[in-house]
Amino acid sequence: MxxxxxxxxxxxxxxxxxxxxxxxxxxxxxxxxxxxxxxxxxxxxxxxxxxxxxxxxxxxxxxxxxxxxxxxxxxxxxxxxxxxxxxxxxxxxxxxxxxxxxxxxxxxxxxxxxxxxxxxxxxxxxxxxxxxxxxxxxxxxxxxxxxxxxxxxxxxxxxxxxxxxxxxxxxxxxxxxxxxxxxxxxxxxxxxxxxxxxxxxxxxxxxxxxxxxxxxxxxxGESAAPEVNEAIRKHIESHPHVDHVINLITLQWGEQLMIAVQAKMQRQGSDQALIAAINEVEESIQAEWPQAKWCFFEPDVDNTTD
Structure with a gap:
């Protein structure tokens, strides 16, 4: 409990x-x-x-x-x-x-x-x-x-x-x-x-x-509390493999939390390295917020910054 x-x-x-x-x-x-x-x-x-x-x-x-x-x-x-x-x-x-x-x-x-x-x-x-x-x-x-x-x-x-x-x-x-x-x-x-x-x-x-x-x-369907949303965003963007967050969606599911992230990643040497970097970010999120039972991470290109 x-x-x-x-x-x-x-x-x-x-x-x-x-x-x-x-x-x-x-x-x-x-x-x-x-x-x-x-x-x-x-x-x-x-x-x-x-x-x-x-x-x-x-x-x-x-x-x-x-x-x-x-x-x-x-x-x-x-x-x-x-x-x-x-x-x-x-x-x-x-x-x-x-x-x-x-x-x-x-x-x-x-x-x-x-x-x-x-x-x-x-x-x-x-x-x-x-x-x-x-x-x-x-x-x-x-x-x-x-x-x-x-x-x-x-x-x-x-x-x-x-x-x-x-x-x-x-x-x-x-x-x-x-x-x-x-x-x-x-x-x-x-x-x-x-x-x-x-x-x-x-x-x-x-x-x-x-x-x-x-x-x-x-x-x-409500997001996590505003301060939790902001803390999650800052946590992700502080990760060395992440350039910045493009979009963040959280959904409160009773006591549990669903997180969907769209982010521009730092350049990785291979597809396998990119997958490992994403897994590392997801693990760090769930370690910080154990209630985040579901974490969906999508690497993308932010055309607005190019």
Whole structure:
């Protein structure tokens, strides 16, 4: 297991453990308090648990060996499961919360035992913060000093991106639910609880939208991260057998990487010497980037420099 995969798995288990406990507590509180915002949060936490199971399934399936039907392996299957998670977050988490809130607006019910809801929400905040802390620890190890927003836009680790997005949405949702319950208690108006459920749903759908957009780009086919692309180019051009790179294409394949290089080579004494030089360059690339499982090298003439 690679370091990146191990880090993602740790973050997923942090989230699964936290959300499992949170979901049980929220369902109990929703029954005791008749809170729509609390029920929406309970459904959200349940959806998160299912999501984390999906991500674990994706990571396991991605490790299947290549076969005749999938000669480049199954690495990109993690993107499919990440998309499933985002859709589940949108519909089961977000849309359900909005519908529940609308129903509560039509048929408002006073809260019962609101202190139970507030205590559960407080505990949930602590557990969710623990999950987010675990995810952020793993992100810092690979972010290379990038801001979280930049890492989110540029990362090719869909599973870790999804976990972080879920945790942030969950913490924001808990804050909204807490405020909604407090306002319902202070004002004696259960409409605030219904509004809280709707706001939580809109928040979850917004986060799901951003996750879907990023995962869509991965499924379509994205290059390696910009800094990796640039490092590969510099590495190739620093090789004594290479004059310069004409074109470089990288394609992220789950955890693995495909590299296609078109380069002008230094003059070699024979065809055999040219082949040996190309093999040497490819070996040096794969030694520097072990995730580069496929490396295709084409020597060519750059007419633009002649």
């Amino acid at each position: 690679s370091a990146n995969s191990e880090g993602s798995t740790k973050a997923i288990f942090y989230a699964l453990g936290a959300n499992g406990g949170i979901a049980l507590a929220k369902f109990g509180a929703a029954i005791f308090t008749a809170s729509g915002a609390m029920l929406a949060e309970a459904i959200h936490s349940t959806a998160d648990c299912i999501n984390q199971v999906f991500l674990l399934v994706g990571l396991k399936e991605a490790k299947r060996a290549p076969d005749a039907s999938h000669p480049m392996g199954y690495g990109r299957v993690v993107y499919f499961w990440a998309m499933m998670v985002a859709l589940l977050l949108f519909f089961l988490g977000g849309a359900f919360s909005v519908l529940e809130g609308v129903e509560r607006l039509k048929h408002p019910e006073p809260l019962k035992n609101p202190m139970v809801a507030l205590v559960v929400l407080g505990i949930s905040v602590a557990l969710e913060a623990f999950s987010l802390y675990g995810a952020m620890l793993e992100i810092r190890k690979i972010a290379g000093g990038k801001s979280f927003f930049r890492w989110f836009r540029e990362t090719r680790q869909s599973e870790l991106m999804v976990v972080a997005g879920e945790d942030i949405a969950a913490l924001a949702g808990l804050a909204v639910a807490f405020v909604a319950v407090v306002l319902s208690v202070v004002t004696g108006n259960p409409v605030w609880d219904a509004i809280g459920s709707i706001v939580v749903g809109i928040l979850l759908m917004a986060v799901a939208f951003f996750v879907i957009r990023e995962v869509k780009a991965m499924i379509t």
